[in-house]
Amino acid sequence: MLRRKFIQSSAMILPATGLLSFTQKYSHYKNTPLDIGIAGYTFVHYSLDDSIAIMKRLNIRYLSVKDFHLPLDSSPAQVKEILDKYKAGGIEVYTVGVIYMKTEAEVDRAFDYAKRVGVNMIVGVPTYDLLNYTEKKVRAYDIKMAIHNHGPEDKLYPGPDDIYNRINKMDKRMGICLDIGHALRAGSDLVRSVKDFAPRIFDLHIKDVSAAQADAKSIEAGRGAIEFKPFVDALRSIGYTGKCSIEYEKDMKDLVPGLAESIGYFRGIMAC
Amino acid sequence: MLRRKFIQSSAMILPATGLLSFTQKYSHYKNTPLDIGIAGYTFVHYSLDDSIAIMKRLNIRYLSVKDFHLPLDSSPAQVKEILDKYKAGGIEVYTVGVIYMKTEAEVDRAFDYAKRVGVNMIVGVPTYDLLNYTEKKVRAYDIKMAIHNHGPEDKLYPGPDDIYNRINKMDKRMGICLDIGHALRAGSDLVRSVKDFAPRIFDLHIKDVSAAQADAKSIEAGRGAIEFKPFVDALRSIGYTGKCSIEYEKDMKDLVPGLAESIGYFRGIMAC
Numbered sequence: 001m002l003r004r005k006f007i008q009s010s011a012m013i014l015p016a017t018g019l020l021s022f023t024q025k026y027s028h029y030k031n032t033p034l035d036i037g038i039a040g041y042t043f044v045h046y047s048l049d050d051s052i053a054i055m056k057r058l059n060i061r062y063l064s065v066k067d068f069h070l071p072l073d074s075s076p077a078q079v080k081e082i083l084d085k086y087k088a089g090g091i092e093v094y095t096v097g098v099i100y101m102k103t104e105a106e107v108d109r110a111f112d113y114a115k116r117v118g119v120n121m122i123v124g125v126p127t128y129d130l131l132n133y134t135e136k137k138v139r140a141y142d143i144k145m146a147i148h149n150h151g152p153e154d155k156l157y158p159g160p161d162d163i164y165n166r167i168n169k170m171d172k173r174m175g176i177c178l179d180i181g182h183a184l185r186a187g188s189d190l191v192r193s194v195k196d197f198a199p200r201i202f203d204l205h206i207k208d209v210s211a212a213q214a215d216a217k218s219i220e221a222g223r224g225a226i227e228f229k230p231f232v233d234a235l236r237s238i239g240y241t242g243k244c245s246i247e248y249e250k251d252m253k254d255l256v257p258g259l260a261e262s263i264g265y266f267r268g269i270m271a272c
Numbered sequence: 273m274l275r276r277k278f279i280q281s282s283a284m285i286l287p288a289t290g291l292l293s294f295t296q297k298y299s300h301y302k303n304t305p306l307d308i309g310i311a312g313y314t315f316v317h318y319s320l321d322d323s324i325a326i327m328k329r330l331n332i333r334y335l336s337v338k339d340f341h342l343p344l345d346s347s348p349a350q351v352k353e354i355l356d357k358y359k360a361g362g363i364e365v366y367t368v369g370v371i372y373m374k375t376e377a378e379v380d381r382a383f384d385y386a387k388r389v390g391v392n393m394i395v396g397v398p399t400y401d402l403l404n405y406t407e408k409k410v411r412a413y414d415i416k417m418a419i420h421n422h423g424p425e426d427k428l429y430p431g432p433d434d435i436y437n438r439i440n441k442m443d444k445r446m447g448i449c450l451d452i453g454h455a456l457r458a459g460s461d462l463v464r465s466v467k468d469f470a471p472r473i474f475d476l477h478i479k480d481v482s483a484a485q486a487d488a489k490s491i492e493a494g495r496g497a498i499e500f501k502p503f504v505d506a507l508r509s510i511g512y513t514g515k516c517s518i519e520y521e522k523d524m525k526d527l528v529p530g531l532a533e534s535i536g537y538f539r540g541i542m543a544c
Contacts, residue, residue, distance in 0.1 A: 057529055058529065058533065059492075059495065220331075220536070221536065221540075222536060222539045222540060222543060223331065228540070228543065229543060229544050256528070256529050256532075257329055257330065257528050257529065257532045258532070260528075260529045260530070260532035260533040260536065261330065261532040261533065261535060261536035262536060263533060263536065264492070264493065264494060264532065264533035264534060264535065264536025264537035264538075264539075264540065265536035265537065265539055265540040265543075266536075266540065267494045267533075267536075267537055267540065268493075268494060268500070268536065268537040268538065268539065268540020268541040268542075268543070268544075269540040269543065269544060270540075271494060271500065271501060271537075271540070271541065272501050272540075272541060272544030
């Protein structure tokens with residue numbers, strides 16, 4: 001089944017001759033200072049190679065890699081092999097995650113992994129009792145921790161305020177990966193969140209949801225309840241310099257049309 | 273080959289259960305008064321059924337139908353059968369074309385066809401010597417003629433000015449289908465064209481091109497040389513009430529990713 005999907009997606013995303021060089025040659029997004037990336041979970045049903053081909057086709061250069069494509073226990077040699085594949089595709093792995101941590105050993109593993117991968121940030125979810133230990137590791141490794149909010153069902157961090165209130169007195173390298181879809185479902189005001197938590201917003205998961213309510217569903221960007229223009233204006237107002245990683249969670253076994261539409265929509269918003 | 277493509281595209285666009293009703297239920301484009309359609313030539317390598325499935329997947333409601341999906345010599349019964357297919361897909365055929373006319377008989381055929389299809393506009397290219405005859409038919413049928421510009425290679429109408437200068441003294445139902453990609457390649461100023469030719473702009477072919485030069489290539493909207501925001505602002509400034517039909521002419525045998533990205537981009541621009 002998945003195999004079939006891979007074949008379909010491969011067939012679908014295999015570009016016409018010279019497409020990539022052509023695309024890269026002419027690619028320039030006017031008035032678009034923000035880098036677009038992809039949150040790796042988007043590719044949960046795709047092979048590593050297919051995910052790279054899709055990112056190339058959609059002209060995406062940055063990836064928050066998920067462990068199913070770069071396992072947590074990868075040896076330095078295995079890390080290099082996989083990073084080389086991404087590099088060959090013109091893709092930079094700028095962070096890792098989302099990594100869930102329930103024990104100090106899992107925190108240790110996450111930081112050792114991030115160091116092996118060579119990134120300066122982890123998108124993660126440490127339990128409350130691990131926050132102080134996580135802060136120690138952030139200082140020891142000089143690797144930032146961007147804690148991810150996962151909406152109303154999330155017992156720990158439904159919205160960005162639930163993160164901010166626990167880390168705002170901590171080391172400045174403790175911050176937030178703001179997932180705007182989950183935040184809206186959790187009742188957050190996205191513009192307010194960007195402005196209030198500005199110095200702690202390290203990463204973004206960009207998506208749309210069908211409504212501003214807890215049980216809303218993922219949907220193509222622009223078809224849902226999120227007001228993208230005020231959100232992007234707010235990012236510009238705080239001088240956000242991180243990535244904007246699209247996370248597409250609808251039709252995840254056949255995601256290219258909706259992912260492409262969502263990326264196009266966000267690029268359109270950023271061009272205004 | 274094409275058959276294989278159809279199968280792939282079908283496999284690719286077959287939605288997850290309930291997708292369409294879900295999409296339609298939640299679809300609403302904020303600050304977007306302009307209707308997005310598709311210029312039928314986009315689907316030159318796709319079957320009628322696949323083109324409908326793609327439009328449903330991308331939430332497109334309006335089509336400028338091309339003769340390879342609705343033949344010019346279709347009987348009333350054949351027209352009804354095909355229009356019923358589009359209606360079942362939630363798609364309204366709002367115009368026909370592009371139809372090239374080199375003889376009075378071809379003009380007669382185009383107007384009889386448009387009348388059978390039940391549209392109030394033809395996107396067409398009558399030769400200069402047929403313009404007066406075309407105007408007579410416009411009056412006799414009360415069907416508008418939107419003449420299409422096709423860029424520097426077009427011996428008749430490279431840019432919208434080449435159309436406007438020949439029809440601006442004619443019946444008000446003689447107008448322009450402004451193809452912005454071909455117009456840019458022909459050296460037109462898109463904002464100027466929209467404002468100067470406002471009352472005569474009946475339809476639009478929306479696309480991007482790699483550069484503002486004659487030999488530029490088609491490219492995903494937002495990756496090229498067209499400044500979409502000023503163009504859309506100009507459309508709003510003249511109170512444009514026609515459709516904005518995306519015409520995607522890159523990777524035409526595997527067009528969904530680029531078409532979806534282009535539609536998303538244009539929706540993003542319109543949402544600002």
